[in-house]
Amino acid sequence: MTAEDILQQLEALxxxxxxxxxxxxxxxxxxIANRKLALVxxxxxxxxxxxxxxxxxLGRRLRHNGVxxxxxxxxxxxxxxxxxxxxxxxxxxxxxxHGRTAAASTRLSVTG
Numbered sequence: 001m002t003a004e005d006i007l008q009q010l011e012a013l014x015x016x017x018x019x020x021x022x023x024x025x026x027x028x029x030x031x032i033a034n035r036k037l038a039l040v041x042x043x044x045x046x047x048x049x050x051x052x053x054x055x056x057x058l059g060r061r062l063r064h065n066g067v068x069x070x071x072x073x074x075x076x077x078x079x080x081x082x083x084x085x086x087x088x089x090x091x092x093x094x095x096x097x098h099g100r101t102a103a104a105s106t107r108l109s110v111t112g
Contacts (some may be wrong), residue, residue: 003046007054010039014061021068024076029069 013036020028 003051006039006043017065
């Protein structure tokens with residue numbers, strides 16, 4: 001496999017990774033990370049030749065996906081904290097002041 005082939009596969013994986021991050025698919029992100037690692041190892045063993053610009057472009061895309069992943073993690077942490085915190089007027093026990101179960105009265109949109 002040539003360095004150019006490896007770079008094309010990495011580009012395709014970055015598209016898959018971005019989609020997996022957006023849909024918050026942790027197992028897919030982890031599987032893609034393992035595939036990227038294997039391709040990076042193969043790239044190290046290959047002769048990169050005149051691929052400097054492709055490598056710079058790939059580096060920018062990797063950083064972009066890293067930022068998306070960090071943002072997704074931060075959003076999920078906010079969701080967990082919001083759901084874990086008692087809301088205004090919360091009553092200890094199973095039911096809220098309107099007689100609904102606490103789980104049924106808590107709703108949060110994470111789709112924006």
